[in-house]
Structures are given as structure tokens and as C-alpha cells.
Amino acid sequence: MAAERVLVPLSDTVTVRQTVAYAVQSGLETADSLECHLVIALPYDVDLPEGKRMSDGAEELLERAENWVEEDADGADVTIETAVLGTDEYLFGPRDYAEIFRAYADDHGIDRLVLDPEYSPGVTASMLQPLERELDRVGMSYDEAPVERAARHGRLVLSHTGFDRLFATFWISFGFYLVLGDPFYWFDLLTGAAVAGIVSVSLAHVTFSMPLDRVQSPLRAVRFVFYIPYLLWEIVKANIAVSAVILRPSMPIEPTLTRVNARVRSGLPLLALANSITLTPGTLTVRANDQQLLVHTLIPSAREDLFDGGLEKAIRFVFYGRESAAIPSPNERDDAEIVGGDEL
Amino acid sequence: MIEPIALQSTLETVRFWAIVLCLGLGVFFTLVSTVGVLRLPDIYARAHTASQTDTLGAGFALAGVALAFGWQHAAVYTVLLLFFVFITNPTAAHAIARSAAESDVEPVLAEEGEADDAEVAAETEGETR
Structure with missing residues (x-):
């Protein structure tokens, strides 16, 4: 045998x-x-x-x-x-x-x-x-493989990562509560702390999909703040381009379906990228199978922007830092192509 | 003490016209978006322009609202509001496009011959659906 x-x-x-x-x-x-x-x-x-x-x-x-x-x-x-x-x-x-x-x-x-x-x-x-x-x-x-495993929850000793999660969840929810309320009113401070405490104890273990890093995670948040003006600028540019095309009597649209393999991790980075692509008029994420994004583009200029990967670079900057942002565009690394309608 | 009052009143005028400009741009982009939804051939193309309402239409309108509120707490709410619109809008657009793809709605693509033909075909198709 x-x-x-x-x-x-x-x-x-x-x-x-x-x-x-x-x-x-x-x-x-x-x-x-x-x-x-x-x-x-x-x-x-x-x-x-x-x-x-x-x-x-x-x-x-x-x-x-x-x-x-x-x-x-x-x-x-x-x-x-x-x-x-x-x-x-x-x-x-x-x-x-x-x-x-x-x-x-x-x-x-x-x-x-x-x-x-x-x-x-x-x-x-x-x-x-x-x-x-x-x-x-x-x-x-x-x-x-049939295995016996220890239950993953219900551990009484608070681990290192567990504390980080609690800490981050507490301050995020406390901050959000104070944004909605009045940060200088003692009643709001008190109820905010109570609410944030309950939220962090009950929800901290499901809040973050990836392990937190004491240096990298706050850095990501800071870099995300820098990303917002860039995204807004892209949105304004794309809006004007699409508006010009729509208002022109001949309406020179050129709808295409494209596939782009994005080089970002599944989960939050991919969500941020797909959402940003959809948010800019002219490109619309139809499907996201892991890193394969099926994007519908309305006008050629929007398609070129997508293939140049500006948003992808920005997302990589937010999540992985400046060195990782300098990758070849999807066009250069052969990760972008125009596909037919039967790809859906 | 006349100058400070004059300065303040010019600032007020600038603010007034800034609000008017923001609201005007908001209305303009919403109008363009409506025109787009009416003119564009199929559901995928319409989803593009529908998101214009939410991004710049709502964006400028909310910016105008924030300016009108001035420096007070309610202005923070409008920023938050815009933030949530920016999260939910692409999610909804993607959900619509994806469900269209899943129910086998064929997109009108540029290669499919004359744009006019495609437009007519899509329009009749859209009505039968």
C-alpha cells in the first residue's frame, strides 16, 4: 500500500x-x-x-x-x-x-x-x-483535528493585552461621551466614567480585531487624523469631475468594471480602503473577496486614480507607517485590470 | 470705539455669505446628484452619483450649519454627523451594488457598443425590474 x-x-x-x-x-x-x-x-x-x-x-x-x-x-x-x-x-x-x-x-x-x-x-x-x-x-x-482546548474566556487574571484593551476602550468611550455631553460639567464627567466603565468591562474583548500596540495603535490614530483632509480633498476633486461629466449634455461616461488586488490586511484596513474608494464618486466597490476588490468606475479619470493607488498608499500609511506607503501602484505591479461584466 | 463694531459687522457679513455659499454649494451638488440619478444608465452608475449627495451635498450643508451655530457645542455635533454619514454612505452604496451584483444585474459597460443603445437598453431593463 x-x-x-x-x-x-x-x-x-x-x-x-x-x-x-x-x-x-x-x-x-x-x-x-x-x-x-x-x-x-x-x-x-x-x-x-x-x-x-x-x-x-x-x-x-x-x-x-x-x-x-x-x-x-x-x-x-x-x-x-x-x-x-x-x-x-x-x-x-x-x-x-x-x-x-x-x-x-x-x-x-x-x-x-x-x-x-x-x-x-x-x-x-x-x-x-x-x-x-x-x-x-x-x-x-x-x-x-478533534482537539480539546481550554476555554478561551473567563480567565480571572487580567493579562497584559487585556489591560490595554480595557484601557483603550474606556478612554475611547469616555471621550465620545464627553464629546456628546459637556466636558466641564461634573455630572457628565461622573456618568461618563460610569458608562465608560460598564462599556469597557463588557465590550473590551470584542472591540479590537487585532492586538493593540502601546506605540503603534495611538500612532495609527494620529496618522488617521492626517488621512482625513487627504480623503476630503480626493472627494472634492472626484465630485467636481463627476459633476462635470453628468452636467455635460453628451454625458461622456465610460463605465468599466475593474479588479484591483489591494495590498492591505483584511479587517479594518481593507474596510477603510473599500469605504474610501466608494466614498469618492466615480469609483464604487461592488465586491470585496478578501483582497480582491471588484470596483465599478464611471469615468476614465477616476479609473486612472484608482489604478495609481493613491488611496491605497494613504491607507497603508495610516496602518503600517510611512515606509510601507511607498509601494508600486496597482498598475505597476500588475494588480489592476479591466474585467467584463460576467465577473460579478 | 467705532472700529471694533465695524470689524465685527464685516465679520458677520463674511460669515453670513460663507453660510449662504456653503448652503448653495450643498444644494448644487445635491441637484447634480439628482440629475445624475435620472440621467445615468444603470444601478451601478447611479450609485456613484447618489453618493455625491451624501459627501459634498451633506458636507457643505452641514458646514453651513456649523458656521451658523458658530463657536458652540452644537457645531461639534454637525462634525460628528458628517463623520457618521461618511461611514454609512459607502456602506449603503456598497450594499446596494453588491445586492445588484448578486441578483445578476448586468452592468452597462463602455465596451458594449454605442452608449445610446446601452442607455436605452438599460432604461427598459430598469423598468421591467
Whole structure:
């Protein structure tokens, strides 16, 4: 009987040990010999300063996992292959991960993928559900490892990140309350503190989708303030261009459907980008599948602006800093194209 | 002490005309947006111009309101109001465009031959829907 080949994507979670154990055990049940491919897919931000630490961590995790497999194999015929994926491309959303696993599986004749239910590469939140959907889409068979895990909530000791969240939520809601009320009236200060306290205790753990950083998060807020005038200026320019086209009797519109692959992270940055694109008249986000934005453009000048990626650069500036803003435009890096109506 | 009063009254005049200008621009862009909704061929193109009302139309109108309020707390509310409009407007426009895409509404595209033909086709299509 030929060796069963399983692919196990690893990430540093509490359940990764059990996932490896399940992969080895279930693989040996169906076949006499097992070829166990342990892979780590590095997320897109591996280029950033903290990326070095991440890729070192990846090597370490692979070594640990190799030992686990040998331990679980217990003398059976198990071959181990390890690989680090995504070093030469940007992995953003679940779609990219599904595709890179698919490509790896095709290259190595993988029969099955064993998925860690807590699988979360990089710093992003768990992405099991979207990843499962994308794996279905690319036609990859997978198995979710049955694991026992500790409940993630109800911890009594307030951790470092937990405090940061509470702190940030408290001051954001307190500030908003005072904007609505009168910041110099003792009653508003008192009720505001009470309300902000309740809000932060009950909602802090769902408020932020990414871990807060004591330096970077306030910086992002500051940079966002600089982004607003830029966005307003873009809106005014686009409004005048669109108005001129609409009011001209010949109405020279040229509607096209375009696809732009945005290089920003899913979640808040992508939302901000898609919303900004829609907010400027002349471009309208019709679909957003992960980083693939399907944008309807009304006039050629709006399309050119979109392909030049001014808003994308600005969003990257807000979320990742000035160095990251200097990336090639979607046009230059071949991430923008005009597509037909059947793409919808 | 005549000068300060004169200065104040010129400032008042400037403020008055600034308010009028803001409201006028707001009305103008809302009007353009209405014309656009009537003239443009299909739902996707109309969604573009509908967002003009919310961005510059509401933007200028609210700027006029803030100027009229002057330096008091209510002016902060108008800024907040604009902020929320700027969040909800693209969300709604995207929701409309997306649901149109999901119910297989074909967009009128520039490559599909003559613009006039496309416009007529879209208009009749729009009526049957």
C-alpha cells in the first residue's frame, strides 16, 4: 500500500500539539506508512521589522513538531518533510493560504490536509471558517483535528493585552461621551466614567480585531487624523469631475468594471480602503473577496486614480507607517485590470 | 470705539455669505446628484452619483450649519454627523451594488457598443425590474 501523505499547516497555538498527534494517528490508521508534511505559511508582514522574529519562531516550531511526530510515530514508518511557505510572496487572506496549500499539495501529491481548529498564522485572529470555505473552493480535502482546548474566556487574571484593551476602550468611550455631553460639567464627567466603565468591562474583548500596540495603535490614530483632509480633498476633486461629466449634455461616461488586488490586511484596513474608494464618486466597490476588490468606475479619470493607488498608499500609511506607503501602484505591479461584466 | 463694531459687522457679513455659499454649494451638488440619478444608465452608475449627495451635498450643508451655530457645542455635533454619514454612505452604496451584483444585474459597460443603445437598453431593463 502506498504511503499516505498528509499536510499539516502549523501555527503557534495551544492545540497544535494535539493536531500533530491526530494527523499521525489518523494517517497510520488508513495506511501502513505515512509521509507527514509539516508546513508553516508565513503571513505577509514577515517583511516588517517583527518579521524576523516570526520566521525564527517558524523554524523553532517546525523542529518541535518534528520531534512530536517522531514521538507519536512510535517506530512506525513515518517520513517527515518540513517547509516554510510564503517567503517569496505576500499571503494576506484565507484565499491566499488555501491557494498556497493547494499548490503545495499538487507538487507533493498530498492526499489530505489536517487542519488545526485554532489555526491562526501571524498576528491575525483565528481564520478557521474562511479558510475552510476557501479550501472547499479550491477543491482540497481537509480534516479538522478533534482537539480539546481550554476555554478561551473567563480567565480571572487580567493579562497584559487585556489591560490595554480595557484601557483603550474606556478612554475611547469616555471621550465620545464627553464629546456628546459637556466636558466641564461634573455630572457628565461622573456618568461618563460610569458608562465608560460598564462599556469597557463588557465590550473590551470584542472591540479590537487585532492586538493593540502601546506605540503603534495611538500612532495609527494620529496618522488617521492626517488621512482625513487627504480623503476630503480626493472627494472634492472626484465630485467636481463627476459633476462635470453628468452636467455635460453628451454625458461622456465610460463605465468599466475593474479588479484591483489591494495590498492591505483584511479587517479594518481593507474596510477603510473599500469605504474610501466608494466614498469618492466615480469609483464604487461592488465586491470585496478578501483582497480582491471588484470596483465599478464611471469615468476614465477616476479609473486612472484608482489604478495609481493613491488611496491605497494613504491607507497603508495610516496602518503600517510611512515606509510601507511607498509601494508600486496597482498598475505597476500588475494588480489592476479591466474585467467584463460576467465577473460579478 | 467705532472700529471694533465695524470689524465685527464685516465679520458677520463674511460669515453670513460663507453660510449662504456653503448652503448653495450643498444644494448644487445635491441637484447634480439628482440629475445624475435620472440621467445615468444603470444601478451601478447611479450609485456613484447618489453618493455625491451624501459627501459634498451633506458636507457643505452641514458646514453651513456649523458656521451658523458658530463657536458652540452644537457645531461639534454637525462634525460628528458628517463623520457618521461618511461611514454609512459607502456602506449603503456598497450594499446596494453588491445586492445588484448578486441578483445578476448586468452592468452597462463602455465596451458594449454605442452608449445610446446601452442607455436605452438599460432604461427598459430598469423598468421591467
